[in-house]
Amino acid sequence: MNQLIIDDAVERVRAALETGRVDDAISYLNTLHPADRAETFADLETEDQHELLPRMDAESTAEILEELEDEDALAATTHLSSAQLADVLDEMEPDAAADILGDLSPERAASALAEMEEADDVRPLLAYEDDTAGGLMTPEFFALRESMTSQSAIAFLRAREPDAETPYYLYVVDIQDRLVGVLGLRSLIMSSPGVLVSDVMERDIRTVQAGTDQEEVANLMTKYSLLALPVVDADGKLVGVVRSSDIAHVIEEEATEDIHRLSNISSDGGDLGPWSPVRTSVQRRLPWLYINLFTAFLAAWVVSQFEATIAQLAVLAVFQSIVAGQGGNAGTQTLAIMVRGLALGEIEIRDIGPALLREIGIGLVHGVAVGIAVGIGAFLWKGIPFLGVVIGLAMIGNMVAAGMAGTLVPLTLKSLKLDPALASAVLVTTVTDCVGFGLFLGLATAFLPLLKPV
Amino acid sequence: MNQLIIDDAVERVRAALETGRVDDAISYLNTLHPADRAETFADLETEDQHELLPRMDAESTAEILEELEDEDALAATTHLSSAQLADVLDEMEPDAAADILGDLSPERAASALAEMEEADDVRPLLAYEDDTAGGLMTPEFFALRESMTSQSAIAFLRAREPDAETPYYLYVVDIQDRLVGVLGLRSLIMSSPGVLVSDVMERDIRTVQAGTDQEEVANLMTKYSLLALPVVDADGKLVGVVRSSDIAHVIEEEATEDIHRLSNISSDGGDLGPWSPVRTSVQRRLPWLYINLFTAFLAAWVVSQFEATIAQLAVLAVFQSIVAGQGGNAGTQTLAIMVRGLALGEIEIRDIGPALLREIGIGLVHGVAVGIAVGIGAFLWKGIPFLGVVIGLAMIGNMVAAGMAGTLVPLTLKSLKLDPALASAVLVTTVTDCVGFGLFLGLATAFLPLLKPV
Numbered sequence: 001m002n003q004l005i006i007d008d009a010v011e012r013v014r015a016a017l018e019t020g021r022v023d024d025a026i027s028y029l030n031t032l033h034p035a036d037r038a039e040t041f042a043d044l045e046t047e048d049q050h051e052l053l054p055r056m057d058a059e060s061t062a063e064i065l066e067e068l069e070d071e072d073a074l075a076a077t078t079h080l081s082s083a084q085l086a087d088v089l090d091e092m093e094p095d096a097a098a099d100i101l102g103d104l105s106p107e108r109a110a111s112a113l114a115e116m117e118e119a120d121d122v123r124p125l126l127a128y129e130d131d132t133a134g135g136l137m138t139p140e141f142f143a144l145r146e147s148m149t150s151q152s153a154i155a156f157l158r159a160r161e162p163d164a165e166t167p168y169y170l171y172v173v174d175i176q177d178r179l180v181g182v183l184g185l186r187s188l189i190m191s192s193p194g195v196l197v198s199d200v201m202e203r204d205i206r207t208v209q210a211g212t213d214q215e216e217v218a219n220l221m222t223k224y225s226l227l228a229l230p231v232v233d234a235d236g237k238l239v240g241v242v243r244s245s246d247i248a249h250v251i252e253e254e255a256t257e258d259i260h261r262l263s264n265i266s267s268d269g270g271d272l273g274p275w276s277p278v279r280t281s282v283q284r285r286l287p288w289l290y291i292n293l294f295t296a297f298l299a300a301w302v303v304s305q306f307e308a309t310i311a312q313l314a315v316l317a318v319f320q321s322i323v324a325g326q327g328g329n330a331g332t333q334t335l336a337i338m339v340r341g342l343a344l345g346e347i348e349i350r351d352i353g354p355a356l357l358r359e360i361g362i363g364l365v366h367g368v369a370v371g372i373a374v375g376i377g378a379f380l381w382k383g384i385p386f387l388g389v390v391i392g393l394a395m396i397g398n399m400v401a402a403g404m405a406g407t408l409v410p411l412t413l414k415s416l417k418l419d420p421a422l423a424s425a426v427l428v429t430t431v432t433d434c435v436g437f438g439l440f441l442g443l444a445t446a447f448l449p450l451l452k453p454v
Numbered sequence: 455m456n457q458l459i460i461d462d463a464v465e466r467v468r469a470a471l472e473t474g475r476v477d478d479a480i481s482y483l484n485t486l487h488p489a490d491r492a493e494t495f496a497d498l499e500t501e502d503q504h505e506l507l508p509r510m511d512a513e514s515t516a517e518i519l520e521e522l523e524d525e526d527a528l529a530a531t532t533h534l535s536s537a538q539l540a541d542v543l544d545e546m547e548p549d550a551a552a553d554i555l556g557d558l559s560p561e562r563a564a565s566a567l568a569e570m571e572e573a574d575d576v577r578p579l580l581a582y583e584d585d586t587a588g589g590l591m592t593p594e595f596f597a598l599r600e601s602m603t604s605q606s607a608i609a610f611l612r613a614r615e616p617d618a619e620t621p622y623y624l625y626v627v628d629i630q631d632r633l634v635g636v637l638g639l640r641s642l643i644m645s646s647p648g649v650l651v652s653d654v655m656e657r658d659i660r661t662v663q664a665g666t667d668q669e670e671v672a673n674l675m676t677k678y679s680l681l682a683l684p685v686v687d688a689d690g691k692l693v694g695v696v697r698s699s700d701i702a703h704v705i706e707e708e709a710t711e712d713i714h715r716l717s718n719i720s721s722d723g724g725d726l727g728p729w730s731p732v733r734t735s736v737q738r739r740l741p742w743l744y745i746n747l748f749t750a751f752l753a754a755w756v757v758s759q760f761e762a763t764i765a766q767l768a769v770l771a772v773f774q775s776i777v778a779g780q781g782g783n784a785g786t787q788t789l790a791i792m793v794r795g796l797a798l799g800e801i802e803i804r805d806i807g808p809a810l811l812r813e814i815g816i817g818l819v820h821g822v823a824v825g826i827a828v829g830i831g832a833f834l835w836k837g838i839p840f841l842g843v844v845i846g847l848a849m850i851g852n853m854v855a856a857g858m859a860g861t862l863v864p865l866t867l868k869s870l871k872l873d874p875a876l877a878s879a880v881l882v883t884t885v886t887d888c889v890g891f892g893l894f895l896g897l898a899t900a901f902l903p904l905l906k907p908v
Contacts, residue, residue, distance in 0.1 A: 035677050158644060185639055190612060222702040223489050227681070244698040248676040248705055255709030256794050259716065263790030264783055274795035274809055282819050285787050289824050292783045296776040297831060303772045310768040317771035318758045321887070322750040324775065329718055329746045333739050336717030340710055341728035355728055365736050370743050377751060433775070 009040040017048050026056055038067030041076070053079040062091035065100065069271050070130070074103045082108070086115035089122070094139050095240075098125035124239070133217045134210035136250065137231045137240030143173045144197050146180060151193035157185075169228050171238055172201045178236040179207060207232045210239055217242055218250045219345045258339055261421035262332075264288040292426055299324070299433035306441035313451055315382055316444050319391055322374060324436030327398035330366055331428040334359050334406025339421045342414055349415045356407050363403030367396030386450040394440035398432055405431040463494040471502050480510055492521030495530070507533040516545035519554060523725050524584070528557045536562070540569035543576070548593050549694075552579035578693070587671045588664030590704065591685045591694030597627045598651050600634060605647035611639075623682050625692055626655045632690040633661060661686045664693055668704045673799045675701050712793055715875035716786075718742040746880055753778070753887035760895035767905055769836055770898050773845055776828060777894040781852035781886030784820055788813050788860025789882050793875045796868055803869045810861050817857030821850030840904040848894035852886055859885040 009032060016025035029037050029052075041049065041064050053061060053076060061080070065073045065088060077085055077100060089097040089112060101109045101122065113119045121139060128134025144153050153170070170188060172181040181201030191200050207230050208217055221229050221244055231240045257267045265272065266284045303310075303320065310316050338355070341347040347355060375392030379385050405428045410420035444451060463486060470479035483491050483506075495503060495518050507515060507530060515534070519527045519542060531539055531554060543551040543566060555563045555576065567573045575593060582588025598607050607624070624642060626635040635655030645654050661684050662671055675683050675698055685694045711721045719726065720738045757764075757774065764770050792809070795801040801809060829846030833839055859882045864874035898905060 033678070154643070157640070185643075186611070189608070189639075189643065218702065221699070222706055224487065225699045225703070227697065227699050243681065244702060245675070245679045245681050247702055248672065248698060249679070251702055251705045251709070252676055252798070255705070255713070256798075259709070259713055259790050259794050262713065262717065263786045265787050265790060272791065273798070274791055274801040274805070274812075278812065278816055278819070281791075281816050282823075285784070285816075286820060286823055288787075289780060289783060289820060290827065293776070293780060293824060293828060293831075296779050297835075299779075300772045300776055303775070304769070307768045307772065310764065310771045314761045314765040314768070314771075315758070317764045317768075317774065318754045318761065320771065321757070321775055321778065321891075322747070322754055325750050325753075325883075325887070326743060326747060329743060330739070332717045333719050333742075336713050336719060337726065337728055337735075340713055344706065344710075344727070347728040351728070358728075358732065362732055362735050362739070365732070366740060366743055369736075369740055370747060373744065374747060377747075381751075429779075433779075437775075 006036065006039050006043060009036065010043045013040065013044060013052075014048060017051060022051060022055055025052060026060075029056075030060060034063040035067050038064045042068055042072045046075075049076060050079045054081070054084060058084070058087040058091045061088045066092055066096045070099065070103060073100055077104065082111045083115055085112045086117075090116050090118050094118070094121045094125055095135065095137060097122045098128075099130050099135065101126060102130065128210055131214045132210065133208045133212040133214065133229075133231045133242055134240070136214055136217065136246050137210070137242045138246075139240045141230075141238070141241045142170045143177070143238060144170055144183070146172055146174060146196070146198035146201075148197045149193065150188055150191040150195045150197065150200065153188055153197055169241070171230055171241070172197055173238055176235070177238060179205065179230055179232055179238040181205060182230070205230065208242075209234070214250045215254055215343060216345065218247045218254070221247050222251070254343060257419075258343060258421045260284075261419065261423075262336060262339060262425050264292060264425055288426070291423075295426055295430040295433070298430060299437055302434050302437045303441065305438075306445055309441060309445045309448060312448065313444070315384075315387070316441060319378060319387070320437055320440055323391060323394045323398055323440040324433045326370055326374070326395060327402045327432030327436045328429045330363065330399050331402035331406040331432045332425065334362075334403050335410060335424055335428050338407055338410040339424065342410060342420045347411075349411055352407070352411050355411070356404065359403035359407045360400055361403075363400040364396065366403075367399030370399065371395035384451055386447060387444075390443045390447060390451070391440060394436065394443055397439045398436040401435040402428070402432050460490065460493050460497060463490065464497045467494065467498060467506075468502060471505060476505060476509055479506060480514075483510075484514060488517040489521050492518045496522055496526045500529075503530060504533045508535070508538060512538070512541040512545045515542045520546055520550045524553065524557060527554055531558065536565045537569055539566045540571075544570050544572050548572070548575040548579055549589065549591060551576045552582075553584050553589065556580060556584065582664055585668045586664065587662045587666040587668070587683075587685045587696055588694070590668055590671065590700050591664070591696045592700075593694045595684075595692070595695045596624045597631070597692060598624050598637070600626055600628060600650070600652035600655075602651045603647065604642055604645040604649045604651065604654065607642055607651055623695070625684055625695070626651055627692055630689070631692060633659065633684055633686055633692040635659060636684070659684065662696075663688070669708055669797060670799065671696055672701045672704045672708065676705070708797060711873075712797060712875045714738075715873065715877075716790060716793060716879050718746060718879055742880070745877075749880055749884040749887070752884060753891055756888050756891045757895065759892075760899055763895060763899045763902060766902065767898070769838075769841070770895060773832060773841070774891055774894055777845060777848045777852055778887045778890030780824055780828070780849060781856045781890045782883045784817065784853050785856035785860040785882040785886045786879065788816075788857050789864060789878055792861055792864040793878065796864060796874045801865075803865055806861070806865050809865070810858065813857035813861045814854055815857075817854040818850065820857075821853030824853065825849035838905055840901060841898075844897045844901060844905070845894060848890065848897055851893045852890040855889040856882070856886050 012028055013025045016028065032040060065076060068076060080088065101113065125139060142157065170183045170185060171179055172183060174180050181203045182205050183197060183201045187200055206224065210231050210233055217229065227244050229242045230238055231242060233239050260267045266287060272280060272284050371392035374395055375388035378391050379388035409424045409427045413422060413424060414420040466482055467479045470482065486494060519530060522530060534542065555567065579593060596611065624637045624639060625633055626637060628634050635657050636659050637651065637655045641654055660678065664685050664687055671683065681698050683696045684692055685696060687693050714721045714726065720741060726734060726738050825846035828849055829842035832845050833842035863878045863881045867876060867878060868874040
């Protein structure tokens with residue numbers, strides 16, 4: 001839904017609240033889809049949220065909290081008493097409730113858990129980080145025994161409550177609860193009543209460990225087009241199921257994070273979009289502008305080493321940025337390919353050798369191709385033949401440096417267990433700026449007598 | 455699966471083929487998962503592919519073609535006769551078969567369709583573009599009538615073949631085949647035999663038109679956590695279903711495309727990853743380096759207007775890149791937020807006014823914050839007080855320009871029905887380079903007498 005429609009909904013709720021019609025505001029909110037309701041709620045002022053939330057029923061509140069970003073959901077819980085919060089958490093999906101409990105202070109989490117009715121569903125999930133298979137999975141799945149007949153399996157299903165959020169796969173476990181097979185609900189219905197589950201189930205089944213990183217889970221499910229992926233613990237015991245509808249959100253989040261980080265925007269602290277408060281936007285962006293400023297001074301220091309040369313031949317100031325800028329562009333290209341390749345599991349740390357050689361080769365090709373063009377352009381413009389040679393050589397060197405930095409920086413960050421997109425744009429352009437300025441102005445200084453117009 | 459394991463598989467297949475053991479190669483390939491088999495196949499030399507494909511059975515070939523990227527799949531079909539191709543297409547999912555038929559020459563597509571047994575399933579899909587709901591959907595769904603009882607609906611299902619690829623939702627249509635409701639398979643099983651489908655179905659159902667862009671489909675399914683989304687034609691007739699497992703791939707592709715485009719990499723012509731051939735990599739990257747070179751010369755031309763000033767005060771060459779570079783960084787930040795916001799449907803073209811004002815405001819804040827820092831830094835380093843004032847003022851101006859360009863460029867491209875990420879990084883940095891150099895050197899020229907060390 002677009003922002004204007006959400007804005008309209010916010011306006012209506014606010015108008016109702018201003019005239020004291022809290023119940024009208026709540027019944028209007030209840031006409032919206034849960035996802036739109038949550039967006040509208042998140043856009044309200046804190047005092048309005050505070051007025052609404054304690055008077056909404058637990059189910060509506062649960063739906064709102066499930067849809068909100070982690071930070072907003074945490075803020076919203078402050079409007080609720082421990083008892084109210086426990087009721088709301090009972091209404092939520094266990095994985096979402098566990099995410100919120102994990103973000104609360106230990107005391108508040110403990111008191112909410114103590115008052116919850118379904119604390120047992122949630123407690124095992126608290127052990128898992130939000131961004132792992134364990135944090136994404138739902139613990140609500142149907143587990144059959146190998147020895148059940150088709151008929152008894154169907155009777156078992158009928159005896160349980162249907163839940164639209166659970167994928168229609170049935171998992172089969174042995175007596176130690178270890179996963180041994182999977183069965184589509186439809187295959188079960190189609191089979192004759194006396195057949196054993198173990199005879200109709202599929203045994204070749206892909207699983208992940210509960211601690212597996214969400215990015216790896218997403219890659220696996222995308223690559224093999226899985227609607228659901230079972231999660232097992234260290235003993236092979238089935239502990240939950242990740243659904244493909246949970247994964248779409250993960251892929252989107254990871255991509256946004258990569259795009260932001262590659263563009264020098266911090267990704268800490270919830271969502272940043274075109275309508276985030278100016279304060280949030282500045283908090284995310286200004287620190288990186290300062291870091292960039294520091295590295296820009298570093299590059300400026302390199303230039304300052306050649307001030308005497310520039311004073312003699314001011315035309316060098318015209319061309320220095322071309323060498324540095326083209327290196328920056330080429331480095332950014334390599335970086336984008338590496339960061340995306342790491343995210344999609346196409347490249348790993350141990351591939352660093354061949355990857356580096358490959359990018360050095362590509363850098364040489366680009367350097368020669370761009371170096372010749374820029375050399376000819378500089379000669380035609382300024383009529384100084386050797387200027388073309390100097391700028392062309394500097395370009396080749398900087399393109400190779402760009403390929404090396406664009407490969408080494410993200411792979412090194414990854415090997416340090418850091419996000420390969422984190423700070424890599426700054427580091428790569430610092431290298432290409434310093435190498436670009438240094439090479440071009442250094443060569444120009446060395447060959448200064450030759451750089452006279454003919 | 456990582457590249458080294460695929461490389462090993464490629465090696466084994468190649469070794470078998472070299473000693474003429476084609477059947478061994480095929481049986482080894484058949485031990486791999488379809489997705490890995492396809493990756494291995496794609497990495498083989500063309501002559502090896504040619505030797506293998508006509509001797510593989512239609513089902514294995516179909517699995518390989520489904521997993522390959524569009525371009526690779528198209529290339530692989532050239533190894534097959536029309537009759538073989540028709541058999542393979544019959545084995546494929548109809549949406550995947552339609553994608554391939556749409557890429558073939560009209561003559562070859564017509565002859566393959568003529569020989570296909572299941573041409574009727576595929577033909578309606580040929581009308582839809584690959585990147586729309588119609589191109590993504592599967593036409594294989596279960597449609598019930600409102601007037602069926604629960605019992606007759608189950609009997610109807612039992613009479614059809616189960617298909618693991620179809621989501622476990624049952625759609626309910628009226629006598630004009632218009633979609634009127636949806637029913638989970640489990641709810642159907644739970645209901646008593648005599649109850650009418652129309653009494654247990656859910657009527658509030660979200661749909662998309664067949665022509666809806668895949669990015670919008672992905673946003674809708676992600677936002678509302680949908681496992682499946684029904685697709686209707688202009689008359690409301692149910693024509694297919696998009697599954698969430700299809701969407702994960704779309705989100706990944708769109709994100710990769712945005713990241714590549716924002717990093718000045720062309721996204722035309724299939725996948726580009728860390729292991730793509732050097733030739734492909736250069737083809738995607740070099741044209742943009744040339745385009746950037748052209749705009750770099752434009753910025754250099756701006757600098758050249760002030761050569762006389764730089765000749766008098768070479769220290770200006772040290773600082774010019776800081777002003778231009780910081781503007782480029784800030785512009786890239788705004789651009790990333792806008793491109794991502796447009797992709798996720800958070801902002802639309804008509805929001806351009808408020809979005810522009812907001813980014814101008816943020817630019818002013820950044821300009822003042824960075825301008826003061828850089829002004830003080832420049833003064834401390836070079837001991838010229840007015841240099842700090844000039845660089846600070848230029849920084850403020852360039853940050854505002856960055857916010858404007860970072861907003862206007864992607865929103866204008868979008869309003870021209872172009873990808874907002876296309877070329878926008880080049881355009882934004884051209885603006886910030888030209889404005890940055892022009893403002894800083896222009897102000898320095900105007901106040902040259904004041905720029906003497908104290």
